[in-house]
Amino acid sequence: MLEVSGITRIFGGVTALDDVSFTIGQGSVTGVIGPNGAGKTTLFNIITGIYNRTSGSVKLGGKDITGLPPERLARLGMVRTFQNIELFGAMTVLENVMVGLHTKSSSGLLACSLMMPWSIAEERRIREAAMHWLEFTGITGLADDTAGNLSFGKGRLLEIARALAVEPRIILMDEPAAGLNSQETLGLAQLIGKIRGMGITVVLVEHDMELVMDVCDRIVVLNLGKKLAEGTPREIQENAEVIAAYLGDG
Amino acid sequence: MRRELLKFLFFAVLILAAPLVFSGGYLMNVLVFVGINTMLAVALNLLLGYAGQISLGHAGFFGIGAYLSGILTATYGWNAWLAMPLAALVVGTLAGLIGFPILKLKGHYLAMATLGLGIIIYIVFNETVDLTGGPSGLSGIPNLSIGSLVFDNDFKNYYLIWTFGLAVVLFCVNLAGSRVGRALRAVNDSEVAARVMGVNARILKVQVFALSAVISSLAGSLYAHTMTFVSPASFGFNFSVELLTMVVIGGLGSVYGSFLGAALLTLLPELLRGAQDYDIIIYGGLLMSMVMFMPGGLVRGLPELFRRVARRREGAGNA
Numbered sequence: 001m002l003e004v005s006g007i008t009r010i011f012g013g014v015t016a017l018d019d020v021s022f023t024i025g026q027g028s029v030t031g032v033i034g035p036n037g038a039g040k041t042t043l044f045n046i047i048t049g050i051y052n053r054t055s056g057s058v059k060l061g062g063k064d065i066t067g068l069p070p071e072r073l074a075r076l077g078m079v080r081t082f083q084n085i086e087l088f089g090a091m092t093v094l095e096n097v098m099v100g101l102h103t104k105s106s107s108g109l110l111a112c113s114l115m116m117p118w119s120i121a122e123e124r125r126i127r128e129a130a131m132h133w134l135e136f137t138g139i140t141g142l143a144d145d146t147a148g149n150l151s152f153g154k155g156r157l158l159e160i161a162r163a164l165a166v167e168p169r170i171i172l173m174d175e176p177a178a179g180l181n182s183q184e185t186l187g188l189a190q191l192i193g194k195i196r197g198m199g200i201t202v203v204l205v206e207h208d209m210e211l212v213m214d215v216c217d218r219i220v221v222l223n224l225g226k227k228l229a230e231g232t233p234r235e236i237q238e239n240a241e242v243i244a245a246y247l248g249d250g
Numbered sequence: 251m252r253r254e255l256l257k258f259l260f261f262a263v264l265i266l267a268a269p270l271v272f273s274g275g276y277l278m279n280v281l282v283f284v285g286i287n288t289m290l291a292v293a294l295n296l297l298l299g300y301a302g303q304i305s306l307g308h309a310g311f312f313g314i315g316a317y318l319s320g321i322l323t324a325t326y327g328w329n330a331w332l333a334m335p336l337a338a339l340v341v342g343t344l345a346g347l348i349g350f351p352i353l354k355l356k357g358h359y360l361a362m363a364t365l366g367l368g369i370i371i372y373i374v375f376n377e378t379v380d381l382t383g384g385p386s387g388l389s390g391i392p393n394l395s396i397g398s399l400v401f402d403n404d405f406k407n408y409y410l411i412w413t414f415g416l417a418v419v420l421f422c423v424n425l426a427g428s429r430v431g432r433a434l435r436a437v438n439d440s441e442v443a444a445r446v447m448g449v450n451a452r453i454l455k456v457q458v459f460a461l462s463a464v465i466s467s468l469a470g471s472l473y474a475h476t477m478t479f480v481s482p483a484s485f486g487f488n489f490s491v492e493l494l495t496m497v498v499i500g501g502l503g504s505v506y507g508s509f510l511g512a513a514l515l516t517l518l519p520e521l522l523r524g525a526q527d528y529d530i531i532i533y534g535g536l537l538m539s540m541v542m543f544m545p546g547g548l549v550r551g552l553p554e555l556f557r558r559v560a561r562r563r564e565g566a567g568n569a
Contacts, residue, residue, distance in 0.1 A: 050442065074448030086443035088436045090503075098429075099436045103448035105429050109457055112428030113421045119428065126429065166447060 001026040001201050002047070002170060007056035009042055016042045018225045019056070024170075024218075029192060029202040031212040033236075034222035035245060040205040041083065043222070044174050048080045049073050061169065075103050077169035081159045083178060083205075089148030093139065093158055096147050097130040100165025104129070130165060137161040137191065153184040160191065170201040177208040189215050213237070221245070254423055261506065262416050269408055276520075278404035282476060284516045285411035286469050289418045291496040291508035293465035296422060298494070299503035300431060301458050302438030303353060304361045306490050307368030311463040313375060313485030314341050315470025317382055320391045320480050325381075330394050334471040338464045345463030349456040368490050375482040387481030394475045407476050414472060418465055422505045434458060435503070499540055501547025510548040 002024040009017040017039045024030045032040050045051040047058055049070040057066040060078060068076075088096050105126055107119035134140045137157045142150065147158060156176060163171055176192075177185045185208060192215045196202055206212045212219060213233040221229040221236060223245045229236060236242055272278060290312060297303050318337035322328040352363040375382050382388055393402045394410060401410045425431050436444035437451045445451050474480050492515060500511025518536070522529035544551025 048446070070442070070445040071448050071450045074446060080446055082443070086440045086446075088439035088443065090439055091432070091435055095432055095435075099432050099444065099447050099449070102429065102433055107429055109425065109430050109461065112430045113425040115424050123428065162447065 001028075001061060002203070003059040004043075004047065005057050005059075007043065007046060007058070008054045009039075009046060009051065010054045016225050017046070017053075020222065020225075020227050021056075022220050022227065022230055024201060024203060027196065027199050027201055028217045029196050029215050030204070031216035031219045032203065032205045032222065033207075033209075033212055033219060034228070037224070038222040039225040040222055041174060044080065044172055044205055048078065048172060074166055074168075077167075078172070079163045079166045079168040079170075080172040081156075081163055081174060081176060083174040085152065085155045085159055087147040087150070087155055087158060087162075089146070091147055092143065093145050093147050093150070094127070094130055094134065094143040096158055097133050097162050097165050098126050100133070100162040101126045101129055103166060133161040133165045136164065136194070138187075152179040153181070156180065156184075156188070157191075160195075164195070164200075168200060170203065171195065173202070173204045173206075175205055175207060177206055177211050185211055254427055257506070258420055258423055261419065261509075265412050265416060266409075269405060278408055280516060280520050282404055282407050282411050284513045285408070285415040286473050286476075287493075287496060287512035287516050288415050288509045289469040289472075290466055290493050291500060291512040292418055292422050292505055293462040293469070294493050295497045295500075295502065295505065295508045296425070296434075296458055296465075297462045298497055299501075299508075300426060300434040300438065301455055303455055303459065304357075304494075305364040305459070305462070306361055306487070306494065307364035307366075307371070308462070308466050308493055309485045309487070309489035310368040310371030311341050311345060311466040312470040312473070312489070313371060313480075313482070314344070315467030316474040316480045316485070317375060317388065317470075318467075319471035320388045320474040321381055323475075324388060324391045330392060330471075330475055334468065337471050338467045341467035342460045342464040346456055346460040349459035353452070353455045353459060365487070365490075368487055372482055372486050375485060382482070385482060387479055389479045391474050391478045391480065393478060394472075401475070411472055411476065414468065418468075419505055419509070426503075426505060430454070495537065499537065499547060501549035501551075504547065504549040507547050507549030510552075514548065 004023070005021045007017050007020045008015070020039075020043060032043065034040055042051065046053045049068050049072070052067060057064060059065065060076060063076070065073060065076060065078070088099060105122050107116070107122050111119040131140065131143070134143055137160055139154060139157050139161065142154060147155070150158060156179075160173070160176070176188055180188060189211055192202055204212070204216070216233055219231065219233055219236045220227060221242050228245055229239045229242050231239070268281065269278065272281065290308065294305065294308050297305055315337045318340060319330065319333045322333035322336070323330050348367060352360065352367070355363055376385055393400050395401065399406070401407050433444065433449045433454055436447065436449060437454060441451050496511035496515050497508055498511070499514060500509065501507025518533060519529065522532055525532055
């Protein structure tokens, strides 16, 4: 499904990522973990087209997507969420999700401005689909609230609803549990289960070990820009190198 | 969507009925300009209020529309109804071509680039004397006409301008509430998230920049045919700033706010005429306090003010 091979990224003289490779299977849930500064978020930004890589390549479903911008990736079925939640703060919750349906609709500037019958019909379809995703994530009641006023937990759910509206094949979540209380984290774990149930491949960068061990099939461990280990949660928990990296000294 | 339509109908009736109250005299002339400025402010608001991209060069697009219409009709004897869309097409293409590289810039840099663009256009108006008549202007531009109906007085021009004005308002209200309008606001709120959702921010910004320029050009053509005379002074940097002020005072991201801003800034200098040389101080003071106390613009600030006054009255009644 997703093949990352030999990704290297050098910022100035600092090697943030050094020859990182791994493969993620269709429909699986994979966690990318590692101590602070391991290069997890940089890796995510490269895969999702936000940063450019120095060398290496990324393939999605066999197609080379290296260096493609995020708007192209959305159309190929890849979407992501952000560590610090990137909502459209001035818009309503429903409108946020409606933006997620951008690639699933096609009315252009003129058709919209002239209120062509097909663009009105499309607008209704967008609204209904958006409501479905609000229901799916359990925030229907907030539809008309301003997104900027949401609590962090609800904002996270909205971000996921909006990402699902793109109808992705793969969703990458950057620290989805950051800032959530234990109750909310539990809900998140269930939601990830539901997403995987739809056949969507999930990749998460996460610090919350309990969540990672709970929901992931496979785990990739990064340390100082290099891949340290890869395996099932059990294998990772028993890996001496991983334990050493987390405890500080090897 | 139905609510938006009702709002528009209410606005349209208000505009179309206004001459019954204010008919005749100098005021009609000012209201014609409110119409032209509304078109310009609404166009700039699409760019600034919705897409979050600044332009300090819009007076230039307005000017090119006016001059192209003026030159084609007065010098080359074209039909005005033919010159107008051609001017709009030329301006739209130009804006698209220029927009593509400069809309890569953000914030202050975009402001500087569009400022430069406006200044270059202004210099061209002044220097190409053979075409534009230079600083002394271009005269003898014919009025618009349909058959035997010639739009040669303020009353007729009011309805001419506002037919276009209302069409522009409806066009932009529709756009704002649509898929494309949402994508614009999304780019304004978080460009990176909008792109992750599949919005091609770059193309969208260029499209809106071009659309905004086309509407400005249309307003320019109408201005030329209404005034029958154009000179560079009307299309300088000052006017670009005035348009920006209309949009901000009226309310960013509100089409009707742009009308309020345009109306206020067009009427105010006329109302302050009695204050003689002090008018500029009153004008400046008003603008400053408005930005300080109504940061959301008139369209959000006025209802809030009414509510506060009503509450105070209620309070006084109880005491």
